[in-house]
Amino acid sequence: MDNETTFLGNVRIALGEAPRSERPKKMFPRLFASPDTAAILDKIRSRTVAGQDALVEIFREQAESLNLSTHIVQSFDEAADVVVELVRSKEPEFNHTKHVSMHDHPDITALQLWNRFTREAVTLHTTFGSDRQLKDKTIASFIGITAPEIGVADSATVIQLTQPGQPRSTSLLPSIHIALLQRKNLVADLNEAYALLREKSHLDSMVFISGPSKTADIEAQLVHGAHGPREMHLIVLAVPEAVDKETATPVAAVTESPEGS
Amino acid sequence: MNSHPHSTYREDAQKGIDSPRLQKSLHNLQNRFGKGAMDIWAHLEDREMRRRVKKARMKNFDHLDILLAELASNVRARGGKVYFAKTARDAIDYTLEVAKKNQVKRVVKGKSMLSMEIDIDPALEGEGIEVVETDLGEYIIQLGGDKPSHIIAPCIHLDRNQIGELFTEKLGIDFTNDPPTLTMAARKALREKMLGADMGLTGCNLACAETGQISLVSNEGNIRMATTIPPVHVALMGMERIVATLEEHRETLQLLTRAAALQKLSTYVSFLGGPTGQTDSDGPKEFHLVIIDNGRSKILADPEFREVLACIRCGACLNICPVYGQIGGHAYNSPYCGPIGAVISPLLDGINKHADLCKGETLCGACKEICPVQIDLPRMLAALRHKLAYGSDRWNTSQHNPAEAYGFTLWRLLVTRSAFYRAFIKIGRFFQRPFVRKNKMISKMAGIGSGWTKGRDLPPIAKKTFTELWEEKYGKEKPAPPTAREEENNG
Numbered sequence: 219m220d221n222e223t224t225f226l227g228n229v230r231i232a233l234g235e236a237p238r239s240e241r242p243k244k245m246f247p248r249l250f251a252s253p254d255t256a257a258i259l260d261k262i263r264s265r266t267v268a269g270q271d272a273l274v275e276i277f278r279e280q281a282e283s284l285n286l287s288t289h290i291v292q293s294f295d296e297a298a299d300v301v302v303e304l305v306r307s308k309e310p311e312f313n314h315t316k317h318v319s320m321h322d323h324p325d326i327t328a329l330q331l332w333n334r335f336t337r338e339a340v341t342l343h344t345t346f347g348s349d350r351q352l353k354d355k356t357i358a359s360f361i362g363i364t365a366p367e368i369g370v371a372d373s374a375t376v377i378q379l380t381q382p383g384q385p386r387s388t389s390l391l392p393s394i395h396i397a398l399l400q401r402k403n404l405v406a407d408l409n410e411a412y413a414l415l416r417e418k419s420h421l422d423s424m425v426f427i428s429g430p431s432k433t434a435d436i437e438a439q440l441v442h443g444a445h446g447p448r449e450m451h452l453i454v455l456a457v458p459e460a461v462d463k464e465t466a467t468p469v470a471a472v473t474e475s476p477e478g479s
Numbered sequence: 480m481n482s483h484p485h486s487t488y489r490e491d492a493q494k495g496i497d498s499p500r501l502q503k504s505l506h507n508l509q510n511r512f513g514k515g516a517m518d519i520w521a522h523l524e525d526r527e528m529r530r531r532v533k534k535a536r537m538k539n540f541d542h543l544d545i546l547l548a549e550l551a552s553n554v555r556a557r558g559g560k561v562y563f564a565k566t567a568r569d570a571i572d573y574t575l576e577v578a579k580k581n582q583v584k585r586v587v588k589g590k591s592m593l594s595m596e597i598d599i600d601p602a603l604e605g606e607g608i609e610v611v612e613t614d615l616g617e618y619i620i621q622l623g624g625d626k627p628s629h630i631i632a633p634c635i636h637l638d639r640n641q642i643g644e645l646f647t648e649k650l651g652i653d654f655t656n657d658p659p660t661l662t663m664a665a666r667k668a669l670r671e672k673m674l675g676a677d678m679g680l681t682g683c684n685l686a687c688a689e690t691g692q693i694s695l696v697s698n699e700g701n702i703r704m705a706t707t708i709p710p711v712h713v714a715l716m717g718m719e720r721i722v723a724t725l726e727e728h729r730e731t732l733q734l735l736t737r738a739a740a741l742q743k744l745s746t747y748v749s750f751l752g753g754p755t756g757q758t759d760s761d762g763p764k765e766f767h768l769v770i771i772d773n774g775r776s777k778i779l780a781d782p783e784f785r786e787v788l789a790c791i792r793c794g795a796c797l798n799i800c801p802v803y804g805q806i807g808g809h810a811y812n813s814p815y816c817g818p819i820g821a822v823i824s825p826l827l828d829g830i831n832k833h834a835d836l837c838k839g840e841t842l843c844g845a846c847k848e849i850c851p852v853q854i855d856l857p858r859m860l861a862a863l864r865h866k867l868a869y870g871s872d873r874w875n876t877s878q879h880n881p882a883e884a885y886g887f888t889l890w891r892l893l894v895t896r897s898a899f900y901r902a903f904i905k906i907g908r909f910f911q912r913p914f915v916r917k918n919k920m921i922s923k924m925a926g927i928g929s930g931w932t933k934g935r936d937l938p939p940i941a942k943k944t945f946t947e948l949w950e951e952k953y954g955k956e957k958p959a960p961p962t963a964r965e966e967e968n969n970g
Contacts, residue, residue, distance in 0.1 A: 221562070221563050221564075221565065221569070222551065222561075222563045224563075224565065225547075225563035225564075225565055225770070225772060226544045226547060226548060226563070228565070228772065228776045229543050229544045229547065229718070229772075229776055229779065230544050231776070231780070232776040232777070232779040232780035233540075233541065233543065233544070233779065233780075235544070240544075240548070241542075241544060241545050242545075243545050243548075243549055246542060246545060249538075249542050249545065249546075249723050250549075250688075250689050250723055250724055251724075252689075252724050252725065252726055253726060280743075284746075312667075312670075345760060346760075347758055347759070347760050349760065352760045352761065353761060356761075357674060372743065373743040373744045375744055380755075380759055380762065381758075381759075382756075382758035382759065382760075383760075385759060385760040385761040385762070386703070386707045386759075386761055386762055387707055387708070387761045390700060390703050390704065390707060408729050408733065408744075409729065412725050412726065412728075412729045415725065416725060419689075419690040419692070419725065421750075421752070422557055422751070422752055422753045422754070422755060422756050422759065422762070423692075423706075423749065423750060423751045423752065423753075423755075423762060424749075424750045425703065425747055425748065425749045425750065426744060426747065426748035427746065427747060428742075428743075428744045428745070428746050428747075429746050430746070431698070431699055431700040431746060431747075432698050432699065432746055433615045433616075433662060433698060433699045434632075434698075435614070435615040435616035435619065435632060435633070435634060436615070436619075436634075436639055436642055436658040436661055436662065437504070437638060437639050437658060438504075438507060438508065438511070438632070438635075439658040439659075441658055441659045441662040443662070443663070443666060444615055444662060444665075444666060444698070444699035444700060444701065445613065445666060445669065445670070445673070445699045445700035445701045445703075445704050446699070446700025446703060446704075446746075446747070447700075
């Protein structure tokens with residue numbers, strides 16, 4: 219602690235303040251003052267399905283230039299179809315067996331992928347917090363599936379929070395990252411996203427992801443797959459409006475408390 | 480700090496100018512990123528954004544002690560460790576201690592300018608620890624035992640053939656100059672290094688005091704690797720890289736990624752606020768935040784230079800600077816090159832030692848125009864020249880070139896006394912004769928004048944000065960009323 223006192227004392231000297239008298243933050247209420255986000259949150263919550271669809275379209279457009287493929291589906295079944303097609307058509311990069319890691323998330327569970335690979339050798343792993351072999355399984359996986367909390371249309375970004383059963387490496391170590399996002403979790407821009415994040419700022423870590431890993435360090439030529447995934451897919455789950463009220467609501471209720479396990 | 484008795488600025492600058500390969504890369508870089516950033520600023524919807532962020536940066540400096548204390552307490556609340564390092568040595572010692580305690584054998588680095596500033600690699604290697612750069616550009620630089628020449632694009636001075644040869648030699652792959660193939664080779668090699676690393680060492684782009692999280696941007700994902708896989712993460716943070724609130728964070732981040740690489744956001748933005756929780760399955764077990772002064776409080780204390788601390792290290796000023804665009808980054812002989820380096824390197828590491836940097840810049844103002852937070856670098860470059868011309872106790876700076884100072888004193892005496900000045904011109908006219916070439920220019924001068932004509936011709940002193948011509952034409956008689964045109968010219 220002692221070097222901290224000296225260090226901050228030094229800063230105060232530089233600012234022309236008394237070095238030894240700590241300045242309590244209470245005396246500077248405006249320093250941490252934030253604009254009221256209630257209006258922004260209200261805007262997000264009252265967005266119509268048509269408004270959300272417009273955001274999906276903006277996301278898709280932005281994503282294209284980032285080499286992020288967007289798949290818009292109307293049901294969990296369709297979403298599972300997209301995943302199955304990717305698992306079947308892509309080849310592993312670092313080994314010869316097809317392992318898939320997926321977050322412990324109700325939306326991903328709802329895909330029922332275990333039921334899909336009956337004829338081919340595909341091993342599915344769920345990243346349960348209690349799994350001690352999780353690191354090795356993730357390293358072995360060529361596809362990682364996550365269900366990010368928030369999508370940002372303006373910059374084609376998904377925001378992945380680190381939570382129990384949803385480790386950081388699932389969207390990082392596998393060669394292909396598939397993110398599953400419910401349409402209602404899409405917001406317009408970072409301004410809206412940060413308003414939502416204010417409630418999540420207690421978390422140890424989170425990451426914004428906007429497309430596959432890339433580098434341009436050799437003669438400024440763009441290459442995908444520097445360290446992270448070389449390919450990224452976003453599946454937007456957009457249940458049609460009429461059905462939305464009946465089937466999607468219970469799912470949404472589950473999503474809000476992912477600590478179910 | 481080791482002092483260089485002889486600056487290599489001129490020689491290195493000349494090498495840069497003479498390299499067609501470097502000229503081509505720099506031209507492409509500036510053409511794309513320099514122009515691109517100016518274009519983004521011109522079309523920025525929120526016209527006040529840059530000014531607002533700058534204002535917030537400056538306001539935060541006034542309260543820096545409070546913000547740093549708040550950041551530290553929030554990181555500690557999550558179980559992270561915070562260490563305040565006054566000097567580079569303190570930061571190195573602390574990091575070494577953490578490494579030893581955890582029996583670290585290999586450190587993987589996320590790109591960090593500050594790690595270069597404090598020169599931590601040799602200290603780690605001295606303890607027998609393997610240090611691996613993971614940013615592709617920095618990795619290439621490390622493999623070649625080279626030095627980075629751009630803040631964001633470290634190996635801009637190398638072309639694909641050189642990198643191909645380097646990879647053949649160091650990684651044992653068949654020669655190729657195909658960037659995707661080369662990148663994949665590095666991906667494989669570095670993945671192994673990262674999966675078996677004991678410590679991740681990164682910088683910090685921006686810390687947020689109210690949330691107690693640091694954030695790091697990257698496109699490659701190397702920083703995510705370095706902060707996810709190894710059991711220990713040490714983040715080095717310059718004490719000025721802090722914002723108070725999430726709102727400030729959002730705006731500053733958006734300026735950073737736009738200015739650095741014309742992106743709305745970099746591919747990855749990691750927010751890290753402590754070690755992995757008990758319920759999380761991966762991430763580091765230990766998180767150490769090292770907040771570093773290393774000369775920054777001295778800059779903070781000087782109102783003339785405090786503004787430079789607002790820099791968010793985007794590198795945009797390099798992408799527009801006409802001097803950097805000609806000489807490249809190596810001539811600056813410092814971790815920070817370009818216009819920002821020409822101000823920050825002398826302030827952190829000695830104004831006399833880096834005297835050539837501020838003198839080499841042109842004061843054209845382009846760096847201020849492109850800077851996302853509109854830092855007045857030209858003003859500070861001029862201020863540094865002032866320190867060099869007159870010396871400064873505050874900055875422990877001696878008069879850089881007393882002979883030059885005498886020269887200018889003489890010149891002042893001369894030009895303020897017209898009789899002497901005219902006599903001097905006449906003498907000059909006589910002595911310049913042997914130097915005037917066929918093109919009626921002086922292309923070579925002798926002695927101390929030789930530097931003036933090294934890269935350009937000088938026009939000789941005219942046969943008759945303007946005053947002499949005037950005397951000749953109008954001096955004897957009363958001047959005729961001037962024609963309208965002449966009046967215009969004279970006015």
